[in-house]
Amino acid sequence: MTSTWAFLGPSGTFCEMALQQVAPDNARLEPCQDVATALDRVRERVADSAVVPIENSVEGGVNATLDNLVASAPLVIAAEVAVPVTFVLAGRPGTSLDRVRAISTHPHAWAQCRGWVHLNLPEASYVAGTSTSAPARALAESDDPLSFEAVLCNPLAAQRYGLEVLAGGVADNPDAVTRFVQVTRPGRVGEPTGADKTTLMVQAPHDRAGALLDMLEQFSARGVNLSRIESRPVGDSLGRYRFSIDVEGHIREERVQAAFIGLHRTCPMVRFLGSYPRLDARPVVVPAGTSDKDFIVARAWVADILAGRTI
Amino acid sequence: MTSTWAFLGPSGTFCEMALQQVAPDNARLEPCQDVATALDRVRERVADSAVVPIENSVEGGVNATLDNLVASAPLVIAAEVAVPVTFVLAGRPGTSLDRVRAISTHPHAWAQCRGWVHLNLPEASYVAGTSTSAPARALAESDDPLSFEAVLCNPLAAQRYGLEVLAGGVADNPDAVTRFVQVTRPGRVGEPTGADKTTLMVQAPHDRAGALLDMLEQFSARGVNLSRIESRPVGDSLGRYRFSIDVEGHIREERVQAAFIGLHRTCPMVRFLGSYPRLDARPVVVPAGTSDKDFIVARAWVADILAGRTI
Amino acid sequence: MTSTWAFLGPSGTFCEMALQQVAPDNARLEPCQDVATALDRVRERVADSAVVPIENSVEGGVNATLDNLVASAPLVIAAEVAVPVTFVLAGRPGTSLDRVRAISTHPHAWAQCRGWVHLNLPEASYVAGTSTSAPARALAESDDPLSFEAVLCNPLAAQRYGLEVLAGGVADNPDAVTRFVQVTRPGRVGEPTGADKTTLMVQAPHDRAGALLDMLEQFSARGVNLSRIESRPVGDSLGRYRFSIDVEGHIREERVQAAFIGLHRTCPMVRFLGSYPRLDARPVVVPAGTSDKDFIVARAWVADILAGRTI
Amino acid sequence: MTSTWAFLGPSGTFCEMALQQVAPDNARLEPCQDVATALDRVRERVADSAVVPIENSVEGGVNATLDNLVASAPLVIAAEVAVPVTFVLAGRPGTSLDRVRAISTHPHAWAQCRGWVHLNLPEASYVAGTSTSAPARALAESDDPLSFEAVLCNPLAAQRYGLEVLAGGVADNPDAVTRFVQVTRPGRVGEPTGADKTTLMVQAPHDRAGALLDMLEQFSARGVNLSRIESRPVGDSLGRYRFSIDVEGHIREERVQAAFIGLHRTCPMVRFLGSYPRLDARPVVVPAGTSDKDFIVARAWVADILAGRTI
Secondary structure (H helix, E strand, O other): OOOOEEOOOOOOOHHHHHHHHHHHOOOOOEEOOOOOOOHHHOOOOOOOEEEEEEOOOEEEOOOOHHHHHOOOOOOOOEEEEEEEEEEEEEEEEOOOOOOOOEEEEEEHOOOOOHHHHHHHOOOOOOEOOOOHHHHHHHHHHOOOOOOOOOEEEOOHHHHHHHHHHHEEOOOOOOOEEEEEEEEEEEOOOOOOOOOOEEEEEEEEOOOOOOHHHHHHHHHHHHOOOOEEEEEEOOOOOOOOOEEEEEEEOOOHHHHHHHHHHHHHHHHOOEEEEEEEOOOOOOOOOOOOOOOOHHHHHHHHHHHHHOOOOOO | OOOOOEEOOOOHHHHHHHHHHHOOHHHHHHHHOOHHHHHHHHHOOOOOEEEEEEEOOOEEEEEEHHHHHOOOOOOEEEEEEEEEEEEEEEOOOOOOHOOOOOOEEEEEHHOOOOHHHHHOOOOOEEEEEOOOOOHHHHHHHHHOOOOEEEEEEEEHHHHHHHOEEEEEEEEEOOEEEEEEEEOOOOOOOOOOOEEEEEEEEOOOOOOOOHHHHHHHHHHHOOOOEEEEEEEEOOOOOOOOOEEEEEOOOOOOOHHHHHHHHHHHHHHOOOEEEEEEEHHHHHOOOOOOOOHHHHHHHHHHHHHHHHHHOOO | OOOOOEEEOOOOOOOHHHHHHOOOOOOEEEEEHHHHHHHHHHOOOOOOOOEEEEOOOOOOEEHHHHHHOOOOOOOOOEEEEEEOEEEEEEEEOOOHHOOOEEEEOHHHHOOOOOHHHHHHHHEEEEEEOOOOOHHHHHHHHHHOOOOOOOOOOHHHHHHHOOOOOEEEEEOOOOOOEEEEEEEEEOOOOOOOOOOEEEEEEEOOOOOOOHHHHHHHHHHHOOOOOOOEEEEEOOOOOOOOOEEEEEEEEEOOHHHHHHHHHHHHOOEEEEEEEEEEHHHHHHHHOOOOOOOOOHHHHHHHHHHHHHHHHOO | EEEEEEEOOOOOOOOHHHHHOOOOOOOOEEEEHHHHHHEEEEEEEOOOOOEEEEEEOOOOOOHHHHOOOOOOOOOOOEEEEEEEEEEEEEEOOOHHHOOOEEEEOOOOHOOHHHHHHHHHHOOOOOEEOOOOOOOOOOOHHHOOOOOOOEEEEOOHHHHHHOOOOEEEOOOOOOOOOEEEEEOOOOOOOOOOOEEEEEEEEEEOOOOOOOOOHHHHHHHOOOOOOOEEEEEEOOOOOOOOEEEEEEEOOOOOOOOHHHHHHHHHHHOOOOEEEEEEEEOOOOOOOOOOOHHHHHHHHHHHHHHHHHHOOOO
C-alpha cells in the first residue's frame, strides 16, 4: 500500500532530499507551501507522514516547526535525517556570472551564502524567496521578467528545473547541516534501540526566579542528558518562554519517564514529541543508578518497606 | 495482653519519663544498661518496643541510637516523645549545699548544668555517671563511701530513691529538650495522618565532589523538606559519612517514595527507619506539584503516551 | 552636533518607528538593508548608533541581531524600545479587498497576520518581502507588474508611500510587540538607575552533561534573575549552543559582576552586551544578601581574617 | 623561649600522644580536665596552643570541641594530627584476666572496645571514666577500693602509671583513628602549601526549605570540595543546625575566599576556624576555572568592561 508523504515544497527542496532518505520508493509525495500545511496534512489524515526541517547548524531551530508541533492536535517525531547544506548558484542556460546582478533564495539559504556572494559577486543584491527551489522554478518557467538572474538552490533543484550551474559547492560554512524530522500521528510507542532520542516541549513556570534551573534539575536528578535546548516565546507577552528539548534516551526507559513525570507535576505545559533512533546511532550512556533495573529494584524495595517484608 | 517495653535505664531516667507518655499503663518495663541493649531486646523479640533518646536540643544527636538503628537487624521508629531537660540537685537527706564537693550525673546532663554549677558551686568537681539516675541510686543505696555528695537527676529519680532536693529547676538552657523515640520491629506500614515524619539513614556516594549536594537534590526535586540532618562517620576511615535524616511526610506518600527511590538508585546505602506522627501534630505542607494526585495523574499521562492514546 | 543613526530600513519600517522614540530630533537617519549592515555602520564609525530589532513576542529572538552582536568588533546595547506590532493591509489607491490575490510583507509580519488573512482573504497567497516597508514602496513606485496587489505594513509606511488602507488593526495577536535596541560602541559604563537590565552572550561548556545547569547556577548563586534566555547554535556543528541572556541588574552592581566573573572562569565564551535602563522602569528587586553593601562587608570580613584582625 | 601547651588531660591520654607530634621538645605541658578548659587557657593567654580531639573515625565529631571553638573569643586551628586508637587492657600488677569483673575507661574508648570485651570478658561490666588515663591513674594510685579491676587505656598511660598489660591491641576496629587539632589565637594567616585544609562553622538559614542545598552551592559554585561536614544543634531549640565543615583549600586562595564571601552574605553565622596543612599532604586538586589566576583574569576583564577599554 502506498503511503503519502507531505513535505516542505516545492519539488526539489533540501526537504525533498531528506525525505528520500526515509520514505519508501513508492511513496506518494505531496509538496506543501509551508511547514504548517505539511504538518496539518498529517493531522487531517491526508498524509501518513510529513518531513520538515527542525534545526540548522548555523541558523538554529526552525521556529515554524518547533511552534507548530505543539500548536494543535498531537504529532510525534518518528525519525530524523541530516542533509549537508551546500548550494549551487544556477541561472538560465547561457547566463554568465558577470551578468548576475540579483540572486534569489530562501532567507536561511542566503544567510549561509552571504560570505561567498560578498566575495565573488560583491555587487549582487538579494531577493527573498519562499524556499530554495521556488526561485529556481520561477527562473526556469516564468515568462515574466524577474528581479533576479540567478538562484542559490541545491543540485537537485537545478537539475530538475534545467538550470545551468554557474558555481558549485557554495557554502560559507562547509560543515553546515540541516536536520529534518519525519512526523506522524501518535500511536503506541515502539521499543527502544539503545541509541534513541526523545523530543519534548516544556514551558517553565514563569512566576519566580530559578524556574528554569528547577526544570533542568528534573532531568539531571534522573541522569537524563540534554542534547538540544531551544527557547521559544510562549507568544502572549515578552518574557515568557517554553523550551524545545531533545534528551538522550527513550520514553520507554524508566529514567526518561521519571523526568517526564517530574515535569508534568511542576510545569504548566509539557508535550511529548516522540522517541526515535538517533541519527548517529551512538548508544546512549546510561549513568550509574538510572538503568531500568535500578528503578525496578528501587520500587520493589519501597514496596517491601510498605509491606513490612524487609527493609 | 501485656506488652514489654525496654528502655534506657536504670529506673527513674528521663527515658522512663518519656516511656510513660507512650506505653500503656499495664506495660511490663525492662530497664537496660545501654541503648544497644534496649534495641537488641526488641530485635530478639524479648521486648515489643524500646524507648531510647535520639536527639538533644543542646548536645545534638544521640550517636549510640543513630548508629545502632542501622547496625543490625531492621527496626523502625513508631512514635516520638519530647521531655524537657530540667534537673534537680539532690543528695542524701540532711546534705547541705555547702558540703557538696563533687557531683555525679551522665555527661550529657553535666554538659547542660555546667553553667549553673560554675555559678552556684564553683568548687564542685564532676564524677561521670552512666545515666542520670544511676548515681542517684548509688547515693541512695550504697553503703560504700562515694566520690560525690550530690547528683543531678530528674525529679522522678530523686523521689523514687528518697533523695533530698537541694536545688530545683537546674538547667543552663531552660528550653532544652530531649527527643525520645519508640522503636519496634518493622511491619506493614500504617496510614499517614497528614502530619507525619519519616526517618532514614543514607550514605552519600563518597567518590566525588558534590555527592552530598546530589543526595539532597533527590529530596528537593520531589518537594520533600528536611527537618533534621545529622552526619555520622561510616566508621571505616575518616572522611566518609552517612546522614541520619528526618523528612516531613510519610513513606505512603508518592513524593516521599520518589525520593527514596532516587536515593536507592544513587547511594551506596539507604535504610528506612519509620514513618510516624509528628510530635507537634503540625500538618505537613505539600508543595505544589508533589501531591499523590499529581504523581498519579502524571504517571497516567506517561502511560497514555506509551499507549498512543493521547498526549 | 548632529549624530548619525543607522537602522533596519527601508524608510517606514517598524524599526524607524522605534528609532523615533530614542533618537534626537535632528538625528541624521541612515536606513540599512539588513541588521548586519546597520551594526557594521556603528563599528565603522560611520554611525553613532544603530537601532535594530532584537526580540518579537510571537516569533522570538531576532537571530540576525543576536548573532551579529557577538560576531565581530564589540558593540553594546544602550537602550531598549518596544513597538506594538499592528499592521494595515494597504494597496494602490483604488484597490478593493476582493481584488487582492497575493500579499507581500516580511516573513515575520506574515507569521503574525496569517490568521487574519486566512479568515478574511482565504484565497490570498503570500509573497516574501525583505522588510515590512519594501513591498509598500514597490507597490507605490514600481511601474512593473507585481506579483501582489496588497501589502501588510505599518501605518507609517502606508502613509509615507501614499497607499490606501484596505484594512486596519491587522494582527493575530493584538498584544504582539517587537523590542528594538539602540546599539553603540562600548565606552565607560554609566551609573545604574536601579531599574536596569544587562545583556550578555555566553557559551556553555559543551563537553559534559549538566553544563547548562552549572552555568545557570552562576547567576542563581548571586541572586541574579534572568528575564530572557535564547539559545543560538554556535554554528560549527549541531548540538553546541550559546545563550543570549538578559539579567535584571547592572554590571556596576557587585552581584552582577560576581556572576560575570563566575561565567568568565568557567565558560568558553562570555560577551558583555550592555547595561541599560529597563523599558518598564520597574526597580530591580535585589535578593537578601546580594546588595553591594553585602559584598563589600563580606570582602572586608575576609580581609580581616587574612590579617588576623578579627574573625 | 618555652611555649605552653594545654591539652585534654590527665597525663597519658591519647591527646598527649598527639601533642608530642606537634609541640617542641621543650614545651611546657598543661593537662586540662576538659576541652573547654584547654581552649580557654589559650583564650586567656595562659597557653600558646591547645591540642584537643576533634573527630574520631568511629564515634564522629567531638562535640565539646566543635561547639566550644565557636562559643567564645575566636580561635583558629593551626595543625592537625591523627593517632591510631588502639588500647591495652591494664590492671594493677598481679591482676589476672579472669578476676576482671568491671572495666573503666572513657565512654568513647568503651564504645570502641565493646566487641572485644563482649567476646573476651562477657561478664565484665563498665564503669564510666572521664578520660582514658584517669581510671588508669586511679587504679595505680588510689588506696580506696574501686568499682573496677582493669582499665582500657593507651600504652603510654599503662607505662606511666606502672600498670600491667593484661591484653594488648584492643580495638574493635583496627583502623580506628582520632584526629586532634592544635588550636591557637588568630593572627595574620600564613601562606598556602598547596595541600591545605580550611575549617569553618556555618549556620544555614533556617526559615525555608532548601537552605542547606543553597549553602552547599556556595562551595560548589566555586569548585571548593568538602572533606568533612558535621551537623551541630544551634542549641536554642530542636530543628536548627549549624555545620562544622572542612574544605580542601586555603583561605588565601581566591576560590575559598569567594565561597566565604558567599556564605557571609547569605548565612546568619559563619566563623573561620583556620587554614592549615593537610595531614596527608596530598595536594589539593583545583578544578578548572577556579585557580587564583582564573579569578584575577576574570576580575580584570570586568574592570575592562566597566572602563570601556575592551570587552
